Amino acid sequence: MVEVTLWSGLKSFTGGQQTVEVEAKNVGELLEALADKYPALQPTIEAGVSVAVDGKIIASSLTEPINADSEVFLLQQLKGG
Amino acid sequence: MAMDHDKTNGFKVVGTRPNRPDGVDKVTGRAKFGADAYAPGMLHAAIVRSPHAHARILSIDTSKAEALSSVKAVVTRADFAEGLTGENWNILENVMAGDTALYDGHAVAAVAATTPLAARDAAKLIKVEYEPMPHVTDVDKAMAADAPIIRAGAADSSVPSGLHANVVRYHESGHGDVATGFDEADVVIEDSFKTEATHQGYIEPHACLAQLGPDGKGEVWCCTQGHFNVQKVCAALLGTDSSQLRVTASEIGGGFGGKTVVFIEPVALALSRKASRSVKLVMSRSEVFRATGPTASTSMDIKIGMTREGRITAAEGIFRLQGGAFPGAPMEFTAMCAFAPYDLNNVRQIGYDVLSNRPKQAAYRAPGSPMAAFAVESVVDELCKKLGLDPLEVRLMNASKEGTKASYGPRFDRIGLVETLEAARDHPHYSAPLAEGQGRGVSCGFWFNHGGETSVSLALSEDGTAALSVGTPDIGGSRAALGQMVAEELGIPYEKIRTTIADTATLGYNEISHGSRVTYASGLAAIKASRDAVQKLCARAAAKWGIDEEAVVWEDGYAKPSGPNAGSFEPISLAEIASTMGQTGGPIAGHFEATPEGAGVSFATHIVDAEVDDETGQTKVVRYTVVQDAGKAIHPTYVEGQFQGGAAQGIGWALNEEYIYGEDGRLQNSIFLDYRIPVASDLPMIDTVIVEVPNPGHPYGVRGVGETSICPPLAAIANAVSNAAGVRLKHLPMSPPRIREALDQQANG
Numbered sequence: 093m094v095e096v097t098l099w100s101g102l103k104s105f106t107g108g109q110q111t112v113e114v115e116a117k118n119v120g121e122l123l124e125a126l127a128d129k130y131p132a133l134q135p136t137i138e139a140g141v142s143v144a145v146d147g148k149i150i151a152s153s154l155t156e157p158i159n160a161d162s163e164v165f166l167l168q169q170l171k172g173g
Numbered sequence: 174m175a176m177d178h179d180k181t182n183g184f185k186v187v188g189t190r191p192n193r194p195d196g197v198d199k200v201t202g203r204a205k206f207g208a209d210a211y212a213p214g215m216l217h218a219a220i221v222r223s224p225h226a227h228a229r230i231l232s233i234d235t236s237k238a239e240a241l242s243s244v245k246a247v248v249t250r251a252d253f254a255e256g257l258t259g260e261n262w263n264i265l266e267n268v269m270a271g272d273t274a275l276y277d278g279h280a281v282a283a284v285a286a287t288t289p290l291a292a293r294d295a296a297k298l299i300k301v302e303y304e305p306m307p308h309v310t311d312v313d314k315a316m317a318a319d320a321p322i323i324r325a326g327a328a329d330s331s332v333p334s335g336l337h338a339n340v341v342r343y344h345e346s347g348h349g350d351v352a353t354g355f356d357e358a359d360v361v362i363e364d365s366f367k368t369e370a371t372h373q374g375y376i377e378p379h380a381c382l383a384q385l386g387p388d389g390k391g392e393v394w395c396c397t398q399g400h401f402n403v404q405k406v407c408a409a410l411l412g413t414d415s416s417q418l419r420v421t422a423s424e425i426g427g428g429f430g431g432k433t434v435v436f437i438e439p440v441a442l443a444l445s446r447k448a449s450r451s452v453k454l455v456m457s458r459s460e461v462f463r464a465t466g467p468t469a470s471t472s473m474d475i476k477i478g479m480t481r482e483g484r485i486t487a488a489e490g491i492f493r494l495q496g497g498a499f500p501g502a503p504m505e506f507t508a509m510c511a512f513a514p515y516d517l518n519n520v521r522q523i524g525y526d527v528l529s530n531r532p533k534q535a536a537y538r539a540p541g542s543p544m545a546a547f548a549v550e551s552v553v554d555e556l557c558k559k560l561g562l563d564p565l566e567v568r569l570m571n572a573s574k575e576g577t578k579a580s581y582g583p584r585f586d587r588i589g590l591v592e593t594l595e596a597a598r599d600h601p602h603y604s605a606p607l608a609e610g611q612g613r614g615v616s617c618g619f620w621f622n623h624g625g626e627t628s629v630s631l632a633l634s635e636d637g638t639a640a641l642s643v644g645t646p647d648i649g650g651s652r653a654a655l656g657q658m659v660a661e662e663l664g665i666p667y668e669k670i671r672t673t674i675a676d677t678a679t680l681g682y683n684e685i686s687h688g689s690r691v692t693y694a695s696g697l698a699a700i701k702a703s704r705d706a707v708q709k710l711c712a713r714a715a716a717k718w719g720i721d722e723e724a725v726v727w728e729d730g731y732a733k734p735s736g737p738n739a740g741s742f743e744p745i746s747l748a749e750i751a752s753t754m755g756q757t758g759g760p761i762a763g764h765f766e767a768t769p770e771g772a773g774v775s776f777a778t779h780i781v782d783a784e785v786d787d788e789t790g791q792t793k794v795v796r797y798t799v800v801q802d803a804g805k806a807i808h809p810t811y812v813e814g815q816f817q818g819g820a821a822q823g824i825g826w827a828l829n830e831e832y833i834y835g836e837d838g839r840l841q842n843s844i845f846l847d848y849r850i851p852v853a854s855d856l857p858m859i860d861t862v863i864v865e866v867p868n869p870g871h872p873y874g875v876r877g878v879g880e881t882s883i884c885p886p887l888a889a890i891a892n893a894v895s896n897a898a899g900v901r902l903k904h905l906p907m908s909p910p911r912i913r914e915a916l917d918q919q920a921n922g
Contacts (some may be wrong), residue, residue: 097582100521101331101345135330144583148870151623153768165582168344168505172623172688172880173373173430173536 094122096164105132119143120154122164140169179872181805185729186660187873190810191667194652195424204424207380207396212451215382216245216285218444219292220437220454221299222464223274223281226308226530226838227321230272230281230301237298238284243291246448247299249282253443254412261409263499267533268410268439274303275323275498276530277839278463285444285452308530308838312495313472315339315529323498323528339528344505346581347489347521354487354519358478362555366548368887368905369831370470370495372462373537374822374850377426379465380455383441387449389413391442393420398432398646399685404677410439411446418442421676422646429822430536431466432648433685462843466535467832469494469502473548475511479556483567487519488512488580492545495527496534502526503534503541506621510884511545512580513619514590514776515571520580530838536687538819539620539880543826543887547905550616550888555901564615564892565598568778572617589802589866590617590776596862597778602798611784611795614892618779618884622772622877623688624870628681629698631659631706631763635755637748639663641702642675643695644683649879650811651691655699657807658873662703664730665747681766689877692807693772693868698765700872706763713750713757718742771870772877777801779820779885783893787916790909792828792894798860804868804876815878817859823886825851827894831906 093113103110114125122143127134143150144165150156151170158164198204235247250269257265270281282299286292307321314320316337328341336343355361377396385391391413397403400422408415425432441454456465474491490511496502504524512520557564572590579585597603597615607613630642641659645651652672660667684690711725714732718725724739725732731744754761782796799816806812829849833841842848867874887905894912895901900919904911 099344099346099582101343104333105330132330139329147584147586148771149583149621149774150770151625151768151772153770156770163583167582168509170506170621170623170688171536171540172621172690172877173433173538173540 094158094160094162094164096122096126096166098166099168102133102136102166106130116158118154118158119150119156122158142167142170181867181874184661186657186667187805187807188809190808191653191657193650194656194672195647206377206426207423208455210382210394210423210453212382212384215451215453216287216444216448217289217292218283218285218441218452218454219296220280220440220460221282221296221301222460223270223277223279224839225274225303225305226277226310227306227323228274228303229306230270230274231304232302233282234300235282238295241295243286243288244284244295245287245450246285246444247282248440248443248447252447253410253439257409261406264406264435265410267499268436276532278460278532280440280464283440283444285448310529310531310834310838312470312493312527312529315495315527316493316525323530327500327528340525341500341528342504342526344508344524346508348578349519351487351489351519351521355478357486359481360556360559361476361478362552363476364552364903366473366475366551366903368471368544368547370467370531371826371830372467372848373429373431374825375427375429375431378456378458378461379432379437381438381441382451382453383438383445384451385411385442385446387446390417391445393418393438393442394423395420395438396423396425396432398425398428398648398687400646401644401677401683402685403435403438406435407439407442411442419676419678422674425646425648428648429538430540430687433687434466434535436465458845459843462848463840464532466533468537468540469496469534471507471544473544475548475552477552477556479560481560483560483562483570485515485517485571488515488517490522490545490549492523493525493527494541495529495531497531498528499533500526501534506541507545509581510542510619511549514568514573514617515580516573516577517580522580538822538883542618542620542884543823546616546618546884547887547891551891551901551903554614554892565594565603568617569594586773587866587869588774588776589864592864592866593776593778593800593802596864597780597798597800600780600798600800600862602780602796602860607782610897611782612893612896614781614783614889614896616779616885616888616892618777618881619774620689620881620884621774622693623690624694624769624772625684625688625690626682626768627694627698628683628766629695629702630680631699631702633706633751633754633761635752637665637746637751638669639665641670641672641699642679643672643699644675644680645686645691645695646674648686649815650808651695653811654692654807655695658696658699659703662700662707663747664728689879690772693871693875693877694769696807696875697769697871698767701765702763704763705765706761709761710747710750713754714745716757717745771868773804773868773870775802775876775878775881777881777885779889781889781893783890783897785894785897785912790912790916792907792912794824794857794890797857798862799882800862800864801878801881802864802866802876803878804871805865805874806863807875809863812863812878813861816861816882819882820859820886821851821856823883824856824890827887827890827905827907829906829908
């Protein structure tokens with residue numbers, strides 16, 4: 093299981109939990125598992141999110157690997173000017 | 174030979190300052206910008222824009238315009254694709270209004286005629302009947318209970334119940350317990366700040382030439398930061414296939430984020446489809462101001478607690494951003510960047526994305542971050558003053574470093590904030606005496622940077638030269654830096670490489686040139702494509718020598734046996750291998766396609782000296798020093814230019830630039846005479862210090878540099894001006910009237 097910390101604005105979609113656990117081996121599986129387990133997160137995930145894995149911010153690649161002991165954060169989708 | 178190795182020293186080309194490849198073209202007028210594209214028989218377009226801040230469109234009568242022999246096509250919203258959803262719908266709604274004009278300058282119709290003058294005259298004959306509606310342009314007023322609702326139902330699921338319908342997105346993040354943290358502080362300061370909307374101020378207005386046939390095949394030439402995005406958006410808005418639309422990016426006369434957005438290309442295509450002729454569309458400066466994206470304006474509340482020694486115990490920020498009549502104001506970045514320079518146990522940040530009757534905001538270098546730094550760094554400066562502490566030492570004491578849990582969540586990888594602070598502290602500027610009436614300010618700034626989808630191709634020629642094709646428009650000198658990286662890898666002179674921005678039919682998808690990503694991502698791709706080509710060159714040499722490919726190394730432009738066991742052969746140069754490549758296996762090219770995800774965040778620290786005239790309220794910036802972590806500066810002159818450019822734009826944002834709306838909701842200063850950007854005589858020489866803390870996510874350690882440089886200026890200048898004036902300035906720009914008002918308020922108690 094991977095422990096994922098959400099930004100606190102998402103707590104209302106996960107029953108008040110800011111940290112949740114899902115089964116995933118990469119970013120794509122993580123996002124799919126989050127949407128399956130917490131359907132209220134689906135619109136946010138579909139609108140676009142970034143994922144930080146062990147400090148590395150993954151803006152779009154779904155194939156980036158995640159280990160069971162990785163530190164994982166869901167972040168707002170990053171872009172720039 | 175192995176392709177994946179990092180190189181951190183021993184550079185021969187990287188780090189040098191060769192001539193820019195576009196220099197001669199630009200100084201001789203040979204460079205082709207957006208408005209320099211021509212086609213036989215092309216028409217010229219003009220856009221009809223709303224004179225109202227908010228109005229229902231009751232009818233559009235195009236008959237008088239269409240009756241003119243010079244007019245070949247008129248389009249309204251009915252001429253674009255139907256049934257769009259999500260962001261495509263938002264883009265279309267901005268490109269051409271539906272049933273409501275949402276801001277002064279919103280496009281409602283367009284006309285194509287045989288000359289530019291005929292098009293403008295015809296536009297005046299298009300009669301639009303409006304029903305004006307209540308409007309709001311200020312972010313705080315737009316959130317108030319009595320504010321008119323701009324777009325009912327526009328809010329997404331993130332918005333908590335009970336907020337005004339104009340609040341369309343909400344962000345909250347942080348960690349620890351701020352209440353406990355504030356209890357631990359010896360001093361807590363809480364204050365509110367505002368910044369006005371500013372335009373990116375690029376010198377070249379938006380321009381394009383478009384052609385679209387009834388078969389759905391078309392071409393666009395335009396100035397843009399992302400022609401692949403133009404292709405994608407235009408295909409959706411016109412209802413055609415992406416691959417049938419070929420888009421070529423022109424030279425670009427500045428973008429700074431403002432040309433990441435599509436405004437006119439779909440209009441020109443729709444007119445072309447209707448007229449069966451090519452259509453050219455060039456915005457006037459006034460149209461650029463009224464209808465393209467300025468940055469968001471903000472209203473912010475900051476609370477920070479600090480111990481007597483200078484340790485920050487807690488920090489909290491509320492950031493309200495209006496981004497015009499469409500969702501997307503970058504409040505989440507404002508919130509996430511606000512406290513990133515600080516190692517905090519207790520931090521909380523909240524963001525609101527608020528609609529108003531203004532044009533849709535667009536990215537502007539590190540969107541959202543400069544405003545946050547202004548508010549946060551102003552409060553940090555006040556705390557230092559109150560506690561009698563040195564502002565740089567306090568920032569050093571609290572600085573984020575490798576392993577710090579960032580205010581926005583994850584732990585930082587290797588970063589260079591401490592190095593920029595130390596370099597600033599040790600710079601002669603920081604200890605130089607100030608003259609009477611002058612004040613000094615410092616600030617840190619942070620930006621994430623970005624990777625993104627990237628595809629490049631590197632073709633070798635028989636004469637031993639190389640052509641690199643990339644899909645990221647050159648908005649800041651990337652052709653030089655990319656050419657240097659290829660030269661470094663191939664071992665041939667920089668002058669033997671030509672880098673071209675290829676059109677959309679040539680390469681795989683390339684994300685926009687944004688997020689300070691080009692030297693990082695296209696650079697990484699150019700290095701990998703070079704290594705791909707080198708591998709093929711080594712294979713040709715191995716075949717010639719009859720040895721294993723792994724026994725060949727590439728050094729300084731030559732294939733060589735890897736050691737005595739590989740055999741004794743004379744090294745073969747790239748030019749020698751390339752001269753016979755057609756007979757030894759075919760053309761040699763290197764490719765790389767990927768989505769690099771190791772952009773590496775970056776930090777900067779700025780020092781500013783400012784002088785304030787108490788009588789007039791006029792400010793002069795007298796000395797400016799930028800210290801920033803570039804990871805690895807490929808072409809230091811360009812890096813310095815990015816540093817200086819960010820500071821110059823920050824000076825304008827801090828002191829003069831602002832969108833001024835009248836009571837009627839119309840923009841009052843839509844030309845450069847009334848919207849004052851800094852000119853050379855307004856600026857001091859801007860000194861630069863390049864710090865190089867390598868980014869582990871790039872083979873040479875590159876970090877993006879284009880955006881971070883605009884994060885600290887608003888705050889550093891505000892701190893300098895506040896120290897010079899003896900009163901805290903909380904509203905940008907710090908124009909003479911605002912400084913006089915602050916001085917008067919202080920004098921009157």
